[in-house]
Amino acid sequence: MTDAIETLPLWLSIPVVLFLVCGGIIVFIGGLGLLRLPNFYQRIHAPAIAITFGAGSILIASMLYFSGVESRPVIHELLITVFVFLTAPVTSMLIMRAAVYRDLQSGKVDYAKPSSQRFPVEADE
């Protein structure tokens, strides 16, 4: 690996490193949110930044790095982006609905909302 990174020209290494650091920071913030936010309905938003911008930055870095090392365009990371875009929303929707129905079943209903639909009250755990 060290040999490969030495063959990479400087003008390409700089964006690769920037994207990697940026992606790492974003994924870290996502994890921090998952750990520290007080209730479930807030925690579900934290991983969203990791899977979009975090994963996106790391995939761009990967494309740049391997294109530079192998001296040809490497773009199959785009597939990962597409599959993440297709699957992650389904997961978060399923988890969200499961949580909402569980809370409504157990009577944690927010009657303050003037809506035709009932939502669960957001209690901090």
Place this chain on the structure above:
Amino acid sequence: MMRWLPAPRLSLALLVIWLLVNQSIDPGNVILGAVLAIVIPNWFRAILPVDVTIRRPLVIAHLIAGSLVEIIRSCFNVSMLILFTRRDRLNSQFITVPLDLRSPSGLAVLSCIINTTPGTVWVELLPDTYDLALHVFDLHDEQWWIDTIKTRYEQPLIEIFEGVKT
């Protein structure tokens, strides 16, 4: 639409995926990919969605660009909120947005966009009224969210999938 090619767009997508996974465009892979792209949609003919027409490529491009900008912008907003906002200051709320979009494919794309954008999660779509229930991470102005979703996402999707002139 030809009989042996029930879903041309799906076939094209399968071929592109096959070539990307194999990272080559030599004739062998193109032929194998083409065979798969013709055979697989025929196997799954029974569960293919009914003819979806997609119009207006310019609107699609505009929608993709707009969603990308919005995703990046919300990413920074949500990061800042996680890092610097006190826990009890976060105003996370459920809201409902009345939708005019009826096309199932359009709704599927809308759910992907909304759930991929950090800070909003789709809860459910009420089947009789087409009210969309959303959870928003930090709500300031409910009407702003409703207007944004309706003009920025729903309107282009209606044009793309239902073809109503505005």
